Amino acid sequence: MSEKYQALYRVWRPRTFSEMVGQEAIRKTLRNQVRTGRIAHAYLFCGSRGTGKTSAAKIMARAINCLDPRDGDPCGECESCRAILAEQSLDVYEMDAASNSRVEEIRELLEKVDYPPQFGKYKVYIIDEVHMLSNSAFNALLKTLEEPPSYMVFILATTEPQKLLPTILSRCQRFDFGRIPEKDIVARLRQAAEKAGVEAEDSALYAIAEAAEGGMRDAFSIMDMCMGAGGAVTEAGVRTALGSADRGVLLELCGKIADRDSAGCLRLTDTVMREGWDVQVFLKDLTALMRRMMTLLLCGADAEEENAGGERLRKLKALSDRFSVPWLMRVLEILQKAEGDTRWAASPRSVLEIAVLSCCQRAGEEDLRALLERVADLEAQVEKLKTEGVRLPAEAAAPSGAPAEKNAPRPAKRPRPTENEVWKKAMQKMREKDPEIYGFLATMTYGGCVEHDYRLLLPPGGAERAILQEKNALETMEAFLHEAGDPDARFEILTLGSRENAEWDKMVDRNEKMLADLVGRDKLIVT
Numbered sequence: 001m002s003e004k005y006q007a008l009y010r011v012w013r014p015r016t017f018s019e020m021v022g023q024e025a026i027r028k029t030l031r032n033q034v035r036t037g038r039i040a041h042a043y044l045f046c047g048s049r050g051t052g053k054t055s056a057a058k059i060m061a062r063a064i065n066c067l068d069p070r071d072g073d074p075c076g077e078c079e080s081c082r083a084i085l086a087e088q089s090l091d092v093y094e095m096d097a098a099s100n101s102r103v104e105e106i107r108e109l110l111e112k113v114d115y116p117p118q119f120g121k122y123k124v125y126i127i128d129e130v131h132m133l134s135n136s137a138f139n140a141l142l143k144t145l146e147e148p149p150s151y152m153v154f155i156l157a158t159t160e161p162q163k164l165l166p167t168i169l170s171r172c173q174r175f176d177f178g179r180i181p182e183k184d185i186v187a188r189l190r191q192a193a194e195k196a197g198v199e200a201e202d203s204a205l206y207a208i209a210e211a212a213e214g215g216m217r218d219a220f221s222i223m224d225m226c227m228g229a230g231g232a233v234t235e236a237g238v239r240t241a242l243g244s245a246d247r248g249v250l251l252e253l254c255g256k257i258a259d260r261d262s263a264g265c266l267r268l269t270d271t272v273m274r275e276g277w278d279v280q281v282f283l284k285d286l287t288a289l290m291r292r293m294m295t296l297l298l299c300g301a302d303a304e305e306e307n308a309g310g311e312r313l314r315k316l317k318a319l320s321d322r323f324s325v326p327w328l329m330r331v332l333e334i335l336q337k338a339e340g341d342t343r344w345a346a347s348p349r350s351v352l353e354i355a356v357l358s359c360c361q362r363a364g365e366e367d368l369r370a371l372l373e374r375v376a377d378l379e380a381q382v383e384k385l386k387t388e389g390v391r392l393p394a395e396a397a398a399p400s401g402a403p404a405e406k407n408a409p410r411p412a413k414r415p416r417p418t419e420n421e422v423w424k425k426a427m428q429k430m431r432e433k434d435p436e437i438y439g440f441l442a443t444m445t446y447g448g449c450v451e452h453d454y455r456l457l458l459p460p461g462g463a464e465r466a467i468l469q470e471k472n473a474l475e476t477m478e479a480f481l482h483e484a485g486d487p488d489a490r491f492e493i494l495t496l497g498s499r500e501n502a503e504w505d506k507m508v509d510r511n512e513k514m515l516a517d518l519v520g521r522d523k524l525i526v527t
Contacts, residue, residue: 008227009220012192014055015085016073017063021188021216022180023052029175030056031072034063039122040173042145042154044130046161047177050215053157056177057126058084060155061092065120080120091117094126103136110144113152122153130156131163138165145171179214182206188216189223193233200233203312207238207247210288244285245277247312251319254289257331257359258322265356272352279348283339283355290335293320294328298442326445331359375448379420417485419449425484426454430477437473444493452488454481458495465493 014020017027033039043060045053062074062084074081083089095109109125117123127133133141145154145168156172158164186205193200204226212219225241226233239246249268256264272282296313297320323331338355342348417425423446431438447455454477458465468474474491481489 007220008192008224009050009217012188012220014052014059015062015076017056017059018073020052020055020059021184023056023177026056026175026177030060030063033072034060034069035072039064039153041148041152042172043156044161044164044169044172044174045155045157045177046174047159048179048213048215049159050212050217050219051177051180052216053177054126054128056175057128057155057157061122061124061126061153064122064124064153065089065091065117083119089119091120091122092124092126094128096128097132097137098129103134103140106133106137106140110140113144113149116149116151121151123149123151124153124155126155126157128157129159130168131158131160138168142167142171180216181214182209185209185212185214185216185219189219192220192223193227196227198227198233201235203235203247204233204238206312207235207242211238211242211244243278243281245272245275245282250286250289251315253286253356254293254319255322257356258319260360262357262360265360266353269349269353269356273349279352280339280342283335283342283352287332287335287339289316290328290332292316293323294325294332296320297323297325297328329445334358379418379448382418419454419486422481422484422486422489423449423454426477426480429480429483433480434473434476437468437471437476440468440473441477447494452486452490454489454491456493458493465495468493 017031020027043057045056047053059074062076062081063069063072065080065084066074067078067080068075076082076085080089080091084092093109093112095105100106113123115123142165144152148154154172156168161169161174186202186209189205189208190200193205208219208222208226211222222238222241223233226237229237229241231237235247249271253265253268256268272279293316296317320328334355338351341351345351427438427441430441441456444456444458447457449455474493477491478489481491
């Protein structure tokens, strides 16, 4: 009879702190406590599913009872370690509070507290999903948790710490498990594939990591499904298993939205429906892609991420440059609302079509964000004209009052950087010199430039202005604007909805009229 199959997440469950994926600070602290013998009587492990809470609890139970610990890790070979691994130890008790939430079950558990450990140094109670306990059960646990015997250690794990009573929280050492980075998930999945002798595309592993949303257990579950289909693990196979759209279709749709190509968007949504992809999953994937583009547009990508993402990341960065920040913010709001609407809609297809068409359209004229989008579009068009070598006739003529020498060579004139170039250079300088201030500035909306006044727009009630003034950020930003090529630059922060913004309509109308004069009235000379 063949050996019973074990799920990947069980096969690859870490048995020492060193084998855990991510959570570096938590691993270091717990190992040091084991090494020095400074063991707390109660721990609380918080975090989303699949981030290592239960695994860390099991490792901690073995480590503090190990007869031959190795630099804070359990040896895995002594009698105590083998008994706990085989779930035969009477010194370690695991309980799922989701199915044992009544006060009677907690009282039965606490009756055994008075009995000391039989083999190890500590008696360990691991209570998973502890937030599911009833109030009566919490009250029964409270007294023992406050003053347990010296040999007792409680390890509580939960995905919803906000549901725990403050009296419970105050008696525990709390450790928050963050979502595992995609690159770490990909590295562990690659190890699993190599050990199983299965070929796996890098793009497939990254697709699994994206879908897992920081959970290692979810990643292994998806990997299990794909490996169960037989053959190599491919990106197409992963997306089929998840029921999600092809990444190429998602990128193409983002490109159509960037071009404001409504007809092209409708053709692609028709493809989505013909392929049978779930509309809600498609919207979720599209939202995640747009959010990633927003991150790249505001923060860029570090060197490690560049190397890991490869060509996928470079394509996404190029696509994100075709959007403005206000536009992307509006697109994300539309897609998130549509994702929720599909749950109750009689025709999910209509929800999808309306959403992508709304993304292509400009914001309503009464919306300040519409003005900012129009300004950003004008800047992009002016930049395009300049790169194509377009200039006004007045620029080619001789200066007024000065005789023009026939065939005289024109002096070389260094082009002055545009307002957009100045702003980008100054922000890059701020990012390099003071990342903290840059983080504040990047969250605000860029309001363009009016007669050398560079502006950021702040929502009403925001406290960022006072913080930035305290840090002399306005003066620093002005200095960076001067260095970037505008010696007359001034920098200010305006509050959205205030009278200070009344001139925006005039500025946009003036810019649009200027562009119409340049393009529509044949006043251009191509050099």
